[in-house]
Amino acid sequence: MVSNKTNPLARWGTLLCLMLLPACGYQPLHGASAPAAHELTLVQVNNIPNRLGQQLRNSLIDRFYRDGRPAAPEYTLDIGLSPSIAKLGIALDDSATRAELTVLANYTLRNAQGAAVLSGTTTSVSNFNILLSQYATLIGEQDAYDRSVSQISEDITRRLSLYFNRDPVKPS
Incomplete structure (x- = not known):
């Protein structure tokens, strides 16, 4: 028989851990005091070719x-995109x-x-169904592109924020 009551000691231990979390130096990445929030406003995003x-x-x-x-931007961000589509799930015909x-x-x-000062590569993989209706397939493909853009945008923002939040190297 399983009891629904939890151990009071476990509850107090969890509460203690949550109270000590700020003391360990934890701070949210996009917090108001984070330098990344200010530094991201100084980045000029250059034009990227094509609709994507x-x-x-x-x-x-x-x-x-x-x-x-x-x-007066202090940084510029250049991005190159390479999308590709691979056909999967082959039917009998x-x-x-x-x-x-x-992407x-x-x-x-x-x-x-x-x-x-920072460069890298990020990849997004999205899937969509190829249906008998060309319109439905086109909508599914566009949704896959939209999801990829969202993932890449989030990843680049996160990587730049981490770069701006790093501790500067001090000369010795």
């Missing part, structure tokens, strides 16, 4: 700028029933002098 690039740029602008674009969209994004953050 426009969507990604708009998503990053929405994430970075709360009070308008920077008048050799037609594809599923597709996988992979590869290479990004480089440059300081005011033009030197690269």
Whole structure:
């Protein structure tokens, strides 16, 4: 027989751990006191070719700028996108029933002098069904692109925030 009562000692232990969490130096990544929130407003997101690039740029602008674009940006962000679609789930009549969209994004953050201070690659993989209705397939494919843009935008924002929140290296 299982009792629904929890151990009072376990409850107090959990409460104690939660109370000690701020003492360990934990701070939220996008907190109001985080330097990343301010630094992201100083990043100019350069144009990215194609419709997918426009969507990604708009998503990053929405994430970075709360009070308008920077008048004097201290950083520029360059991004290159490489989307590809692979047909999966082959039916008996050799037609594809599923597709996988992979979007590869290479990004480089440059300081005011033009030197690269951070670069990397992020990838998003989304799937969609290939249906008999071309319209339904097109809507599914567009949704996969939208999900990929959202994932890449979130990942780039997170990586830049981590870069801006790092402890600066002090000369010895």
